[in-house]
Amino acid sequence: LAMVVLMTGGMAQAAETVVGVDANFMPFEFKVDGKLTGFDVELFEAIAKEIGLDFKWQTMDFNGIIPGLQSKSIDAAIAGITIKSEREEVVDFSHPYYDSGLIILVAADNNDIKVLEDLKGKRVATKLATTSEDYLKKNVDTKELKLLPNTDNLFMELMSGGVDAVFFDSPPLLYFAQNQGKGKVKTVGPLYQGQPYGIAFPEGSPLREKVNVALLKFMEDGTYDKLYEKWFGTSPK
Ligand code: ARG
Numbered sequence: 001l002a003m004v005v006l007m008t009g010g011m012a013q014a015a016e017t018v019v020g021v022d023a024n025f026m027p028f029e030f031k032v033d034g035k036l037t038g039f040d041v042e043l044f045e046a047i048a049k050e051i052g053l054d055f056k057w058q059t060m061d062f063n064g065i066i067p068g069l070q071s072k073s074i075d076a077a078i079a080g081i082t083i084k085s086e087r088e089e090v091v092d093f094s095h096p097y098y099d100s101g102l103i104i105l106v107a108a109d110n111n112d113i114k115v116l117e118d119l120k121g122k123r124v125a126t127k128l129a130t131t132s133e134d135y136l137k138k139n140v141d142t143k144e145l146k147l148l149p150n151t152d153n154l155f156m157e158l159m160s161g162g163v164d165a166v167f168f169d170s171p172p173l174l175y176f177a178q179n180q181g182k183g184k185v186k187t188v189g190p191l192y193q194g195q196p197y198g199i200a201f202p203e204g205s206p207l208r209e210k211v212n213v214a215l216l217k218f219m220e221d222g223t224y225d226k227l228y229e230k231w232f233g234t235s236p237k
Pocket residue numbers: 021022023024025029062079080081082083127129130131132151169195
């Protein structure tokens with residue numbers, strides 16, 4: 001009997017908040033020795049502390065995040081998610097917290113791809129279900145478009161010669177070019193299409209307003225700037 005009472009008590013508790021993240025997007029979210037870290041991870045952890053939110057991370061492929069929010073299997077997500085109108089129709093976003101853009105990555109010795117137009121007739125890789133997939137489909141007549149669920153696979157495809165270029169969000173591409181890919185790959189051309197990142201919630205989530213208040217406070221009190229400098233090495237403009 002004691003056990004039945006305990007179990008009932010447990011089930012009556014409110015379910016813990018689950019926050020989706022794709023741990024493969026440096027320097028925003030990635031794993032070091034099995035532990036999640038990065039700008040997004042530390043930003044959300046600081047926000048949660050500020051608003052007294054208990055939560056657990058749920059790592060998932062990026063293409064599962066918007067559907068996960070729609071079905072409410074996750075309560076929020078932070079994953080360098082670009083705020084865009086098609087998504088705003090199905091989920092709610094926080095204030096934008098980072099300005100990004102899309103860029104081209106090629107092998108260090110590649111001299112014929114310099115701008116987007118040069119991707120015409122080429123084999124290009126990007127991440128599945130991202131703004132880059134949409135952008136490429138709308139703007140470039142590639143020979144082959146490889147849609148991969150994982151950022152590491154984009155780099156492997158390029159380095160093994162499986163594609164001529166990768167087109168994706170600039171932060172992970174620049175990070176790779178300066179670190180593991182140093183001397184082997186380079187970014188070329190301008191930044192394409194502004195990518196304001198926001199934290200996403202199921203439509204109508206009461207959590208959004210609380211997160212926004214904390215986010216704006218952090219932008220004013222220096223917390224945001226400190227995190228930004230830690231992860232990007234410069235102060236936000
Ligand atoms: N910003 C792009 C988008 O929203 C790509 C984000 C990928 N993020 C990630 N954690 N893999 O479509």
